[in-house]
Amino acid sequence: MSILLRVEQESGGQPLELGDGQITGYSYINTSPSDFFAKAYNAVHSIQIRGEIPLRLLPPMEKDADNSNTLYAWALTEYRPDNDFYRCVTVQIVRHEKTIREVKFTHAYVHVYQEQVNGLKGVLEFELVVRQRRDQLDSIQFGSVESIKQNFTNNKEKRVTVLSSPTKIEFAKAQGQMIYAYAEEIEGDSLSTLSESEAIVLSGSHRSINAARQFIEPAIKQIRDIATYTNEKDIVWIITDSGYSDTDKNLMRDAVNQIRIVKNVTVTMLFATSKQQIIDHFNYGRNRSVVKISMLRVFSHGVKGELSLGLGTDESLSIGISDISYFNSSSFSSTFNTTFYSCNTGTEISEGRSFAQSWVNQTGGSALAATDGKTTYEFINKDRGTLWDLKDSMNIRIGINIDNTGCKYYPVLDPETPDVYWKTFNK
Numbered sequence: 001m002s003i004l005l006r007v008e009q010e011s012g013g014q015p016l017e018l019g020d021g022q023i024t025g026y027s028y029i030n031t032s033p034s035d036f037f038a039k040a041y042n043a044v045h046s047i048q049i050r051g052e053i054p055l056r057l058l059p060p061m062e063k064d065a066d067n068s069n070t071l072y073a074w075a076l077t078e079y080r081p082d083n084d085f086y087r088c089v090t091v092q093i094v095r096h097e098k099t100i101r102e103v104k105f106t107h108a109y110v111h112v113y114q115e116q117v118n119g120l121k122g123v124l125e126f127e128l129v130v131r132q133r134r135d136q137l138d139s140i141q142f143g144s145v146e147s148i149k150q151n152f153t154n155n156k157e158k159r160v161t162v163l164s165s166p167t168k169i170e171f172a173k174a175q176g177q178m179i180y181a182y183a184e185e186i187e188g189d190s191l192s193t194l195s196e197s198e199a200i201v202l203s204g205s206h207r208s209i210n211a212a213r214q215f216i217e218p219a220i221k222q223i224r225d226i227a228t229y230t231n232e233k234d235i236v237w238i239i240t241d242s243g244y245s246d247t248d249k250n251l252m253r254d255a256v257n258q259i260r261i262v263k264n265v266t267v268t269m270l271f272a273t274s275k276q277q278i279i280d281h282f283n284y285g286r287n288r289s290v291v292k293i294s295m296l297r298v299f300s301h302g303v304k305g306e307l308s309l310g311l312g313t314d315e316s317l318s319i320g321i322s323d324i325s326y327f328n329s330s331s332f333s334s335t336f337n338t339t340f341y342s343c344n345t346g347t348e349i350s351e352g353r354s355f356a357q358s359w360v361n362q363t364g365g366s367a368l369a370a371t372d373g374k375t376t377y378e379f380i381n382k383d384r385g386t387l388w389d390l391k392d393s394m395n396i397r398i399g400i401n402i403d404n405t406g407c408k409y410y411p412v413l414d415p416e417t418p419d420v421y422w423k424t425f426n427k
Helices: 071-076 134-139 152-158 217-229 246-263 275-284 321-326 355-363 386-397
Strands: 002-009 016-018 023-031 044-054 087-095 098-118 123-132 167-172 178-185 197-203 234-240 266-272 292-299 301-303 306-308 332-340 366-371 421-426
Touching (some): 002 044, 044 087, 071 098, 071 123, 098 134, 217 234, 234 275, 266 275, 275 321, 332 355
Parallel strands (some): 234 266, 292 332
Antiparallel strands (some): 044 123
């Protein structure tokens, strides 16, 4: 029996082909969220390949040599349009000259790659796990693939751009009615139910390029802190999709992928283009009879009576007091807590009526919010040192507006607003 692996780049060039005993193991994995009782829209399809390559067959490392068709080079590839981040992977299992299994991922990306040298055997041992891009699950081919030499460019017209139009996700209400939520998910772990609780981090949009970091870097820090210091293993990061560049979004993805790997948690990113998408996730993003929202952390602009998620970019994204009633109170756990890092979220618009108070009246639990004044994001990267400041300035000049390691500090009360204070709100 032999296992054959072929990896083809969309841009063409020499494909990578491994066989002749170099592949020692193969696994196909289809993982579906546990709260689905039928075929899931967000299943994860993976191929795991284990192998060993004689060291004498490895190409030498030469200056200016094209090593793009090697596994380690593919694993190091960062996402950019048309840079072969996604590749066509075909696996065949042949026994007695007959193909007994064949699978083809047309838009595969590297989820895990590791290698080590076995000096005693004189081989490079490796493990590769690839996943099919979720918006291309229907393109996976099983069984009767035309040929392992099929050209990847035949599928080129089927490719879609990451972060393009939203994916329609269908949910069922308890009464049997069908409703629709619209949310866009990046590549990575799908929405899943690893526990019976979910933490949500919400980032608003910014007014200018130079302000891109202010609602993103604290969110990255928050996600890492939740993964490190709490028992939450299921985290959702919702970002209002207004004003952020593709470079910004890719830096966010890189940050989340690092946290996933290091902290061993599920982190799902949703780019929302309307406030209805945000509300729909709170209400229907999980099986809310089982998975309750345990905490919410908000990084955004704010004015009295409004969470200004789209201030200066898309005002329709903002959530006002009148919108709070659309959030189902049954979606939240009995210990649900919220921290708003937005301005004036606790400030009253009339006696006893503020956004924060109305929020806890609807959701239960408690909320911490700035009252009678502003918060500031000016000091989130204070004291990071001269070298960091220099590197950051250089990055901004070349269009890298976000440090994907996150910031050093959370936002604080604005010292130029003397009357502002943190206030805890309870139902």
